[in-house]
Amino acid sequence: MTAAGGWYVYGVLLAAEATEAIFRDVAGVAGGPVTLVVDGDLAAIASEVPLSEFGEDAILENLRDPGWLEARVRAHERVLAAALHAAPVVPFRFGTIYHDEGHVREMLSAHRGLSTALVRVRGRRELGVKGFLAAVAADAEPATAEDDTSAGRRYLEEKQRARRLAEERDAQRAQWAEEAHARLAAVAEAATANALQPREVSGRDEEMFLNAAYLVATEREREFRAVVAALEAEFGPRGAHYELTGPWPPYNFVEDPA
Amino acid sequence: MSTPARSGSQLPTTYGGRQPAQLADVLERVLDKGIVIAGDIQINLLDIELLTIRLRLLVASADKAREMGIDWWEGDPFLGRGQKDALEGRLKRLEQATGLSDGDRGDSERES
Numbered sequence: 001m002t003a004a005g006g007w008y009v010y011g012v013l014l015a016a017e018a019t020e021a022i023f024r025d026v027a028g029v030a031g032g033p034v035t036l037v038v039d040g041d042l043a044a045i046a047s048e049v050p051l052s053e054f055g056e057d058a059i060l061e062n063l064r065d066p067g068w069l070e071a072r073v074r075a076h077e078r079v080l081a082a083a084l085h086a087a088p089v090v091p092f093r094f095g096t097i098y099h100d101e102g103h104v105r106e107m108l109s110a111h112r113g114l115s116t117a118l119v120r121v122r123g124r125r126e127l128g129v130k131g132f133l134a135a136v137a138a139d140a141e142p143a144t145a146e147d148d149t150s151a152g153r154r155y156l157e158e159k160q161r162a163r164r165l166a167e168e169r170d171a172q173r174a175q176w177a178e179e180a181h182a183r184l185a186a187v188a189e190a191a192t193a194n195a196l197q198p199r200e201v202s203g204r205d206e207e208m209f210l211n212a213a214y215l216v217a218t219e220r221e222r223e224f225r226a227v228v229a230a231l232e233a234e235f236g237p238r239g240a241h242y243e244l245t246g247p248w249p250p251y252n253f254v255e256d257p258a
Numbered sequence: 259m260s261t262p263a264r265s266g267s268q269l270p271t272t273y274g275g276r277q278p279a280q281l282a283d284v285l286e287r288v289l290d291k292g293i294v295i296a297g298d299i300q301i302n303l304l305d306i307e308l309l310t311i312r313l314r315l316l317v318a319s320a321d322k323a324r325e326m327g328i329d330w331w332e333g334d335p336f337l338g339r340g341q342k343d344a345l346e347g348r349l350k351r352l353e354q355a356t357g358l359s360d361g362d363r364g365d366s367e368r369e370s
Contacts, residue, residue: 006298006299009297054299055299056301070281070285073284077279077284077288091291091293092295093289093291093292095297097297097298098297099298099299107297111295202282251288254292255293
């Protein structure tokens, strides 16, 4: 045990299915190799991290740096993506760090329920679906003032019309989200609808109306994709657009052990 | 209406050689989902959660801002410790407004 190092844990696999070769091509959050820490039937996916970067004070400071955080979050995700291609994996949230390998083993032995979680996600992967509504051309041309009274009146009418349109669009979005979610959930083992991402986050002009995750059996992935394509074909001409992401490790479908 | 840089959140990470994962989708999962087990290093999850949202707000505009030489999020008072209440309040308002208006964003911009 080195004084300056900690152990960062990405997630767990079943020891019987885990080999370090799975992580041959990926680097850990601190750039070093990814290894396995085994206890009983569980294997923690871990890597050594310098406490100068991941220690209690240092990490709080580093978390405030978007560039630092983005690089580490992506590294975390790449490690788990590599695991996903090889075996069922239960992903941990970012930033689970132990002082030494022994503590990682203790964590595994204290959370035997992780094996149950691994069984639950066996043969299933998470797929994400986002629904977008095409941006309508901003037809709220502000009235050019001919005289003050008509301009004021037009302004109010315009405002009322805009509110009515917004309400209609809200109702439309809710209906489409419900419809899509129901159809997709029907071919999934589990489903969850998450908070919508605002435009600044999604990086798109279209308004998001669905941001959901589905736990899909691998043998039904093709069917799931067909449902997405069917939604696109049916609602696309009316301005809806669906985007499939993943497969992801089952981030949305693991529960915290008690 | 401003047009967010579409390429801003598309950095090269792929699953199974498919389309690149967007940063917002990765952040949402890695920081907000997944199993939470207490490690030896105590990280205040509230800090992370607030940061996540804060970062999410930056994701799409960060690249564009960098192009213009703006890094206003660095040294942002909202990220200072002890400012959580202010940040939380602001986030609530932002969440209520479906999508940010330019005006909302403007007050945290420091271009001059």
